[in-house]
Amino acid sequence: xxxxxxxxxxxxxxxxxxxxxxxxxxxxxxxxxxxxxxxxxxxxxxxxxxxxxxxxxxxxxxxxxxxxxxxxxxxxxxxxxxxxxxxxxxxxxxxxxxxxxxxxxxxxxxxxxxxxxxxxxxxxxxxxxxxxxxxxxxxxxxxxxxxxxxxxxxxxxxxxxxxxxxxxxxxxxxxxxxxxxxxxxxxxxxxxxxxxxxxxxxxxxxxxxxxxxxxxxxxxxxxxxxxxxxxxxxxxxxxxxxxxxxxxxxxxxxxxxxxxxxxxxxxx
Numbered sequence: 104x105x106x107x108x109x110x111x112x113x114x115x116x117x118x119x120x121x122x123x124x125x126x127x128x129x130x131x132x133x134x135x136x137x138x139x140x141x142x143x144x145x146x147x148x149x150x151x152x153x154x155x156x157x158x159x160x161x162x163x164x165x166x167x168x169x170x171x172x173x174x175x176x177x178x179x180x181x182x183x184x185x186x187x188x189x190x191x192x193x194x195x196x197x198x199x200x201x202x203x204x205x206x207x208x209x210x211x212x213x214x215x216x217x218x219x220x221x222x223x224x225x226x227x228x229x230x231x232x233x234x235x236x237x238x239x240x241x242x243x244x245x246x247x248x249x250x251x252x253x254x255x256x257x258x259x260x261x262x263x264x265x266x267x268x269x270x271x272x273x274x275x276x277x278x279x280x281x282x283x284x285x286x287x288x289x290x291x292x293x294x295x296x297x298x299x300x301x302x303x304x305x306x307x308x309x310x311x312x313x314x315x316x317x318x319x320x321x322x323x324x325x326x327x328x329x330x331x332x333x334x335x336x337x338x339x340x341x342x343x344x345x346x347x348x349x350x351x352x353x354x355x356x357x358x359x360x361x362x363x364x365x366x367x368x369x370x371x
Contacts, residue, residue, distance in 0.1 A: 116233070117139055118141065119142070120149075120166060129222070133223070134225065134226055137226045139229055165194060190236070191233075193215075196215075214228040214231065217305060227338055231299070287310070287311050288331075303342050304333065332347075
């Protein structure tokens with residue numbers, strides 16, 4: 104099934120992909136009522152064709168569990184297409200495929216939504232994704248370098264920086280709690296904050312790649328260390344948002360700046 108909803112005066116910038124036609128109808132009609140017209144596809148093959156034919160598409164919301172080409176393979180193909188044009192992907196999944204969301208997040212998916220979900224929840228994630236796409240296409244201050252003019256970082260220097268990063272981390276945070284996945288969680292939170300994308304407890308656990316019980320324990324340890332805090336999402340009180348505390352934010356900033364100085368890279 105391929106369809107288009109919404110007012111004709113606005114070209115849809117959202118593509119919904121799911122093999123369940125009822126889900127597609129409910130979400131597309133719900134998004135249209137919220138001012139977000141969409142195209143729909145019930146197979147990844149149709150989705151790829153639509154993305155190729157509709158240049159205005161910016162956000163793809165896709166299920167993970169689908170026949171033939173599944174959601175992970177679709178994300179891989181979209182990641183390649185995203186090198187030529189700005190594309191953001193949002194994944195939706197049920198309990199059965201929760202563990203596979205880790206791979207999706209590592210393929211640059213910008214958000215993770217768990218079924219059952221409401222159109223309002225999807226609309227909120229889509230609007231955040233629009234902001235990320237707009238940020239990625241906004242020209243930076245100063246002259247634009249010609250394509251291919253970037254000076255590559257020498258591999259030996261880069262490897263030395265990675266080695267030095269561990270010493271910097273221990274010196275700045277002065278803590279022995281950083282066994283995986285705690286450090287990965289802090290990095291995820293820093294990236295989310297820089298991107299203006301709130302991250303939930305569920306998403307943080309999945310992105311860590313650790314078992315849920317281990318990830319939740321690390322979240323508690325980071326909170327007790329005063330580096331992160333949790334708060335209810337004002338848009339959905341069932342969802343708990345995790346953020347860096349001011350102390351955690353300052354320490355991450357110190358760490359990032361120190362690594363940038365080692366590489367000789369300016370930070371905005």
